[in-house]
Amino acid sequence: MSDWAIRVRELRYAYPDGREALRGLTLTVARGEKVALVGPNGAGKSTFLLHLNGLLRGEGVVEVLGMPVVEANFPRLRAQVGLVFQDPDDQLFSPTVFDDVAFGPLHMGLSAEEVRRRARQALEAVGMLHAAHRMPHHLSLGERKRVAIATVLAMRPELLLLDEPTAGLDPRARRSLIALLGTLPQTILVATHDMRLAAALCRRAVVMDEGLIVADGPADRLLTDAALMEAHGLEVACEC
Amino acid sequence: MPEMAESDGTSGLDPRARLLLTLGFIVVVTALPDGAWVEMALLASSLLVVAVITRTDWASLLRRVALLLPFAALAALSLPFTTAGETLLRVGPLRLTDRGMLRFAALIGRTLLSITAASLLVRQTPMPQLFQALQSLGVPxxxxxxxxxxxxxxxxxxxxxxxxxxxxxxxxxxxxxxxxxxxxxxxxxxxxxxxxxxxxxxxxxxxxxxxxxxxxxRGYAGTLYALEPPAWQRRDLYALVGGMAGLLLCLLMGVR
Incomplete structure (x- = not known):
């Protein structure tokens, strides 16, 4: 077993219209690390995350949890890499919260009993077990974000990829989500421009801009580097 | 936002039984001959009983039915004039017949009962449970x-x-x-x-x-899987068989 959760070398990807999204990106993340991927809108953060479970494929080397990201590995990869999309309405497509959390385990081919057990545990972990039989559109945005995280936790992934988990949340929902993420044992790569989330959750930060990694280091140093942050359309995390 | 039921998913009759009984009800109502007023009244009172037991909100149920009724009335409007029978009234070139009026009234009655039954089902059953019921009854x-x-x-x-x-x-x-x-x-x-x-x-x-x-x-590769619903309870089976027997009896009374 390799010690790397993510190993990416010289990854290039261009959109179908020819625009370059990733321009030779190189990054390694060790198992157990929690890393903030910060950068302005359009830096390529979401596009990069989609490469880590094979939803998008570019040129270059991508290895996740010791496996090259190739078609033969997709079933195992997708079971071990939990990707949480920015808009929970994209992630929660089932009639009830429970059905949605059960979707992943069900498609991993687990037994009905195991599916039910995992769905209940995942909902419990995010504090949403009481809403199991509710419909997603009756939940608040913060609740839907929690359920969206439960949908991937139910698959017991080793690596969590989160795309802007705090976007659109009010301060209370945001704080409670950050606290929840802090309790998770998984390796986490979180794409965000919420500097306070990055500072609170991650020891390491990676700054991305225009399809490249432009800085990589301890979060407390990078995120307080006013010149660096300003140069890439970000802001310094305040001390709170 | 429509007023749909949302419960913890454990109370009341099995959604599959509800769905089957509603379908059976609609089939019987449709199959009854014109003029089977007694049977229609029986069916209507069975709906009344269900509505009372389930504590249905009358006002909103009637609103829904009233919303759909004009469509049925419009479709049935030509019946009194196009059915052969004894002439009751002449309006220009049109003749209103007795058999025509009967068919018109029967059609409106059928529509009213069917819409009410379907509305009761949708009001009292959470949509997710209805979808699950459809699936376990063999809908692809x-x-x-x-x-x-x-x-x-x-x-x-x-x-x-x-x-x-x-x-x-x-x-x-x-x-x-x-x-x-x-x-x-x-x-x-x-x-x-x-x-x-x-x-x-x-x-x-x-x-x-x-x-x-x-x-x-999350692992979708072209085939959808779903959890099987809980097994039938004896109580639900009794209700289903009893209800169907009642509906059948009503139909036999009507066609006799």
């Missing part, structure tokens, strides 16, 4: 999944449309062609609406792409 999984996601995203689509409409109205305090409401105004509104519909379509299309990615990310 993909079809149910399409219906379920159409239901799930109808709310989001409606919210998106409402937001866009609000944004449009907030920017159109003064009409570019003055206060008049002539053809130009209509044309201008129609263009705005057309743009809005196009925009909604594009947004939905993009969303469907993202939903698909979210499904693939």
């Amino acid at each position: 999984r993909l079809l149910v999944a399409i219906a379920a996601s159409a239901y799930r995203y109808s709310f989001i689509l409606a919210e998106e449309a409402a937001r866009m409409d609000r944004a449009r109205r907030s920017r159109s305090a003064d009409l570019p062609c003055g206060r008049g409401r002539g053809l130009r105004w209509l044309w201008w509104r129609a263009r705005g609406l057309g743009g809005m519909i196009g925009m909604l379509f594009l947004r939905s299309y993009e969303r469907s792409e993202r939903i698909y990615l979210a499904m693939v990310a």
